[in-house]
Amino acid sequence: MGELLLESLILGAGATLFMDLVALALRYGFGVQPLDYALVGRWFGHLLRGQVRHRPISASPVITGERWIGWVMHYLIGVVFAVVFLTGVGKGWLAMPRLDIALAFGAVTVLAPFLVLQPAMGAGLAARRTPRPGIARLKSLLAHLSFGAGLWVAAILWPAAI
Numbered sequence: 653m654g655e656l657l658l659e660s661l662i663l664g665a666g667a668t669l670f671m672d673l674v675a676l677a678l679r680y681g682f683g684v685q686p687l688d689y690a691l692v693g694r695w696f697g698h699l700l701r702g703q704v705r706h707r708p709i710s711a712s713p714v715i716t717g718e719r720w721i722g723w724v725m726h727y728l729i730g731v732v733f734a735v736v737f738l739t740g741v742g743k744g745w746l747a748m749p750r751l752d753i754a755l756a757f758g759a760v761t762v763l764a765p766f767l768v769l770q771p772a773m774g775a776g777l778a779a780r781r782t783p784r785p786g787i788a789r790l791k792s793l794l795a796h797l798s799f800g801a802g803l804w805v806a807a808i809l810w811p812a813a814i
């Protein structure tokens with residue numbers, strides 16, 4: 653169990669970092685605005701106080717430390733996704749990482765924002781209440797595909813991390 657947690661910590665944090673680097677490249681290269689993790693922190697802060705849904709989250713009261721909370725939760729979720737991934741693919745994948753499997757998993761993880769976070773933050777199911785739902789969906793999918801690619805990159809670099 654301890655080995656799975658260590659592997660998940662390294663892969664999840666590595667994949668999330670890769671996702672963030674892709675978001676930075678898109679921001680500075682193409683002007684694509686990334687998700688504001690302060691709003692994620694705000695949502696988690698209110699969740700701890702019993703409020704699940706917001707209309708929209710940007711109109712909800714600010715939570716002290718929300719940016720920090722959002723970034724910590726972003727990386728923690730990446731580690732949890734890595735636990736799920738490694739549990740599903742088994743030890744053999746780490747020995748011989750395959751990009752297609754990692755990308756497929758990344759695509760599946762987009763269900764989390766589509767079905768949980770976006771509705772809870774007031775954006776509706778799969779961002780249907782946003783001004784440009786198609787663009788919001790595409791940005792989410794690209795972010796989660798980059799997480800999948802990051803799992804693969806982290807696994808390739810895995811031996812160097814030990």
